[in-house]
Amino acid sequence: MLNQRYDKTGSRAVKTERNQSVLLALVFCGISVLSIVGCNINVRGKQRPLLRHDRIHGEVELVAERRTDEQGTSGNKRKGKTKVIEERIRLKTEGDIYHPDFFFYTAAVGLGLAQQSIDSDAVSEKDRESLNDYNIFAQLLRSKSYPTTFNASKSEELIARQFLGSLRTERQTEGVSLLLRSKTSPMTFQYNTSKTDQDELTSLAADFFERDDERFRYSLTHEFSKSSHLSFDFDRTEVSQRSLGVSQNTDTDRYSLLHDLSFGSDEENRLDSVFNFADQSGSFDYKNWQWEECLRFQHSRRFKTNYDLRFSELKRETFKNQETRGRAGFEYKLYDNMVTTANIFTSKTDLDTQGDIKQNGGSVAVNYWKNNPWGILFSTYTASLTKSEQSGGAGTGVVIDESHIFTDPLPISLDRVNIDTSSIVVTDNTGLNVYTEPDDYTIAEINGRVQLNMTTLGGIPPNVSNGQEIYVDYNFFIEPEREEDTTRHNFTIKERFNNGLSLYYAHRRQDEDVSSSLTEITPDEFAVNTVGADYINKGLFLQAEYSDEDSTQIPSTNKMLQGRYSWPVNKDTRASLRVSNHWLDFDEPDDRDIELFKSGAEIFSRLTDEYSISTRAEYRDEDDTRFGSTRGFQFNSEIQYNFRQLSITAGVEINSLDRRNDTIDGDFLYFRLKRFF
Known part of the structure; x- marks a missing residue:
């Protein structure tokens, strides 16, 4: 066909x-x-x-x-x-x-x-x-109180x-928007359609891909007074997406109602009310509503209290989740340079046939800073306690969009235990780009916990990048009864000297008491001690850090050296250089060593009023005693010429990757000319 x-x-x-x-x-x-x-x-x-x-x-x-x-x-x-x-x-x-x-x-x-x-x-x-x-693009009666906008593009x-x-x-869009201007109740009506086709x-x-979107949106804001405001949004979206062997259709209605009220002699107190409802049908059916009240009191210049209450419910075809959560806390400034915060919370979650979860806990934190003859001293301390009890459940649970930040080359540990590893799906935070195993990540299961070892050098696009947020979906097996008591302590102290040098120490500790009626789970307990130094002087940044983790899961040590330097060679030229080396040593039960060296350089120069050149190079050298060696090099260079109505760009991209005995080499040359008249 x-x-x-x-x-x-x-x-x-x-x-x-x-x-x-x-x-x-x-x-x-x-x-x-x-x-x-x-x-x-x-x-x-x-x-x-x-x-x-x-x-x-x-x-x-x-x-x-x-x-x-x-x-x-x-x-x-x-x-x-x-x-x-x-x-x-x-x-x-x-x-x-x-x-x-x-x-x-x-x-x-x-x-x-x-x-x-x-x-x-x-x-x-x-x-x-x-x-x-x-x-x-067209505007009708743009200076009136009811302007209308039309747009169409391909x-x-x-x-x-x-x-x-x-x-x-091929992308094709059409849309119309009507704005009703009002001092107290402005409204907006929007209707848009878009169609995207991809083929070879x-x-x-x-390869082919088709997506049709049809969207209607209505929004209203109303000002009852200077201290009271209301906003309402309705959004209906119909999406039809097709590719080889796959077809998905969804209709989604979203409602959002928000109200804020400021009160008090100086309107220093505030109450925020939020109600959200989403109803999706088609290939994936779900209903989700949430009601939240947030109350803030400013008792004095130094003392604040806050109270939150939230109700939510999520319904899917085979899953239901109802949660009630309350929290209360305060913030107290003993001095301008010392702030203490504390809160307590309680929640109850009804997972339908999967049981109930009750959680209670609280935390306290102190932030302190002090000027001294040598510089500035910073220190923080946080302690928290969480008690969790699960009862009456059985079967399979579902986790959707569990968020993690990838820090290269550290592994990502998933939150749940008893995970069905065959059900794991990893995407970016849009959900559109799906990462594949083993090209973008590998799975390791240690002491009942699952880790994802991500890589930025996948051979098949899209690729994961350092510092990127990723989402993970998976199924897990529910235990009939489970109790957890978790205590966490975090302490940091840092002296930033006047000459740009900083010395710091950090301690993180977690103690966990876990009991389960179905399986024996090793508690996730650890104590991490980190010492380091960094130096900042204009465009120069140097850092050395050593970290030792004593853990019931995977004990490890982490050593890191890195440096960056950015400097203006002259008023028309800027260059930068960066280099880093990581040494990661993991002990049993995941005995392996990783050494990662990364370097890069960039330069941009405006040679004349008409000519400019930019060049960038990246190199990566990784040795992993389990997964082998990885060598990667990337080089990009581009020259531009702009004079009056003429623009010319020429460039080259060179890539080389040697990963797990598989070599990928490529080069890309391009020339672009534009003449305006």
């Missing part, structure tokens, strides 16, 4: 949607003719054309790209080479009908052609495809890929 998109020569048959761009170009020209020939009208005593537009501007663009890739061992390599040429012309203008405050518009239209030559193990052919785009782009032909992406240029058409 997919191959019906191509004719006998391998080129895609002309789609009916392309006629829209041709029609739009004719309309564009028609408007121009009418604006020249059309009638004149009298506006505020002055003669002017009914339809008026500014000078038509345009641009011509030429893009040439070449990509080569190799992957495999010396005796078994796959290769791919792709060449792409894009040619485009765009015209744009702006104008109005009768008066800019009556109807104002901007319009742009573009026509283009892409030619691709690919030679790989899977396919060898030449293809070409039109690349058309338009963008229309774009067609190519995305280069390793070992495969370029991926053609080659005749194989092995």
